[in-house]
Amino acid sequence: MTTVITVPPSLDDATFEQILDPLSRLAPDDKLLLDARHARWASPYGLTGLLTIAQTRLTKPSLAVPESDETASYWARTAFFRHAADLFDLKGSVPRSRQNESSVLLEITPVVGSEDVHAVVDKVQQKAQAILVNELKLDAAATMRFTMALSETCQNIVEHAQRGGWVAVQTYRWQKRLGRRVVVIAVCDAGIGFRASLESAPGRPRSDRWDDGMALEEAVMRGVSRFRDSGRGQGLAGVRRFIAKWDGKFAVRSGTARLAIVPTWDEDVPLTENLPPFPGAQIQVTIPERVDR
Amino acid sequence: MMMKQHIDVSDVLRQAVSESYSHLVTRPTGVAVRAYIEARLRSTEDGVVTVIDFSRVGMMDFSCADEIVAKLVLQQQELTGTPRVVFSGLSEIHLEAIDVVLERHGMSLVSHEADTNSYVAVAH
Numbered sequence: 001m002t003t004v005i006t007v008p009p010s011l012d013d014a015t016f017e018q019i020l021d022p023l024s025r026l027a028p029d030d031k032l033l034l035d036a037r038h039a040r041w042a043s044p045y046g047l048t049g050l051l052t053i054a055q056t057r058l059t060k061p062s063l064a065v066p067e068s069d070e071t072a073s074y075w076a077r078t079a080f081f082r083h084a085a086d087l088f089d090l091k092g093s094v095p096r097s098r099q100n101e102s103s104v105l106l107e108i109t110p111v112v113g114s115e116d117v118h119a120v121v122d123k124v125q126q127k128a129q130a131i132l133v134n135e136l137k138l139d140a141a142a143t144m145r146f147t148m149a150l151s152e153t154c155q156n157i158v159e160h161a162q163r164g165g166w167v168a169v170q171t172y173r174w175q176k177r178l179g180r181r182v183v184v185i186a187v188c189d190a191g192i193g194f195r196a197s198l199e200s201a202p203g204r205p206r207s208d209r210w211d212d213g214m215a216l217e218e219a220v221m222r223g224v225s226r227f228r229d230s231g232r233g234q235g236l237a238g239v240r241r242f243i244a245k246w247d248g249k250f251a252v253r254s255g256t257a258r259l260a261i262v263p264t265w266d267e268d269v270p271l272t273e274n275l276p277p278f279p280g281a282q283i284q285v286t287i288p289e290r291v292d293r
Numbered sequence: 294m295m296m297k298q299h300i301d302v303s304d305v306l307r308q309a310v311s312e313s314y315s316h317l318v319t320r321p322t323g324v325a326v327r328a329y330i331e332a333r334l335r336s337t338e339d340g341v342v343t344v345i346d347f348s349r350v351g352m353m354d355f356s357c358a359d360e361i362v363a364k365l366v367l368q369q370q371e372l373t374g375t376p377r378v379v380f381s382g383l384s385e386i387h388l389e390a391i392d393v394v395l396e397r398h399g400m401s402l403v404s405h406e407a408d409t410n411s412y413v414a415v416a417h
Contacts, residue, residue: 114319118311121318121352144352144386151318151354158319223397230397234355238393 002062007036011046013251013284017275023053024276032061037092039066044168044186045284047080048108051166054087055190056279065092078168079107105131105169105183106150112164117154120167121147131171135181137290138246145242146183146287152235153187153283160226161191161280178265180289190280194219194254201226212255213273220252220259239285248287254280263288296341298333302361303349305329317353323360330365334377341377344411348382358390363398366414381411 005022008015019034026032034050042050054061063084066072075081076097084090106124111117125147132138132146150169157165171183192200195215218224220240225233236252240261243250251260251268258272265288306314309329310322317323334343345365347353353361362380369377380402383391388402395401395414402412 114321115311117319118314118316118322121316125316125351141385144384145389147316147352148318148354148386148390151316151352152356155319155354155356232359234359234394234397238355238390241393 002031002033004033004035007034007039007050009038009040011036011039011042011050013043013045013049013253013282016046016049019049019053020276020278024278028056029058031059032057033064033091034061034088035064037064037067040068040071042071042075043284044078044108044170044184045188045282047075047078048166048168048186048188049282051080051083051087051108052188052190052280052282054084055163061088062091063088065090065094067092069095077107078104078170079109083108083110083166103171105171106167108166108168110164111154111157111167111187111189114155114158117151117158120154121151124150124169131183132287135171135289136183136287138287142246145245149239149242149285150185152239153185153285155235156281156283157187157189157191160194160197161189163189163191163280165189165191165280174288178288180291182289183287185285186283188280188282190278193280194252197226198224199226211273212257213259213271216252216254216257216259217271220250236283243285243287246287246290248285251284251286253278253282296338297344298337298341299344299346300330300333301346301349302326302330303347306350316351317357317361319354320356320360323357326357327360327365330361331368334369337377343378345378345380346382347380347384347387350382350387353387353390355390355394358387359394359397362391362414363394363400366395366400367398370416379405379411379413381409383410383412 008018073095076095081094105127128143132143154167167187169185174182195212198215220236223233223237240250247263249263256275256277260268262268305326309325399417400414403415405411405413
């Protein structure tokens with residue numbers, strides 16, 4: 001029997017949980033069809049998340065392609081179908097990607113080794129200046145800081161996931177929640193996650209409370225790493241500080257918990273626990289257009 | 294007069310890692326660049342100060358700042374007890390990353406020569 005899970009019409013980090021909830025009740029080898037026929041929009045987190053779901057399945061899942069030409073065409077321009085073709089049995093008409101999408105700062109790109117991080121940084125650097133400075137009105141130095149944040153989040157996959165993941169960067173107008181343009185980085189993997197990574201540290205002290213939420217707090221807020229080397233663990237903690245400077249949002253989900261650094265314009269909660277379990281780590285960085293107050 | 298040698302980090306990056314790389318990102322890259330610089334320092338006579346020049350480096354992330362600056366300084370202090378390396382050509386972005394990683398090791402950058410915009414790392 002095949003279980004059908006409907007992809008929400010608007011797929012972002014919040015609505016992605018609507019997929020993970022029923023998914024968590026399936027065995028890894030159960031047959032699965034993700035029905036995206038009525039999807040109208042997807043964030044980079046949503047698209048990279050779908051690819052990550054496929055990586056967790058022992059039986060190749062199916063994906064019903066969006067029926068809307070506009071939506072399917074956009075997903076094609078983000079390179080989603082190029083990667084999905086290897087991971088899913090695609091049902092429906094898959095459009096070819098012929099034109100560049102100006103809002104796609106970095107199309108969906110696999111990250112496995114450190115050479116991939118170099119390639120991502122080089123690609124983004126070429127387009128970032130125009131988008132961050134001209135469209136989001138950030139200062140010129142922000143381009144370097146943004147690229148640095150991107151490098152550090154991608155390295156989280158290389159250093160800790162123990163399997164490949166995905167990165168994508170897009171800009172769009174976030175009319176409903178913010179009324180401004182935003183640039184969004186999504187980095188998703190289906191690896192071992194923060195908790196297992198920290199548990200592998202030699203001589204790690206045991207505490208009464210130890211769960212996915214605490215692992216996220218240790219890694220992101222206190223810069224704890226699985227390595228003994230005291231210079232490790234600064235990446236995500238450093239990114240968090242950068243994001244705060246731009247009034248941006250940093251959110252990371254791992255296992256059953258999600259930790260967010262919440263700016264004033266957002267109503268998210270800092271720590272959400274008891275979420276449906278999902279392997280690996282899923283990171284989203286949101287940087288809004290600067291407005292002069 | 295103090296003897297100096299100059300190491301251009303951008304050249305080291307291309308020679309030690311890849312001709313096509315222009316940014317100091319990822320820990321393996323930082324390890325390779327530091328290993329190359331350390332080999333140069335081992336063959337340097339006592340009393341020579343090495344100027345490590347970042348002026349042609351684009352971006353440097355925390356991992357590379359830790360490997361190339363913090364670990365190099367720690368290793369030099371262990372070996373010689375005195376700083377033999379000076380960092381120059383650092384942009385505001387480089388300095389931010391270096392400040393973060395040095396703080397973790399109980400060190401900070403201080404100005405070495407204002408006219409050459411160079412810095413040395415010292416313990417707090």
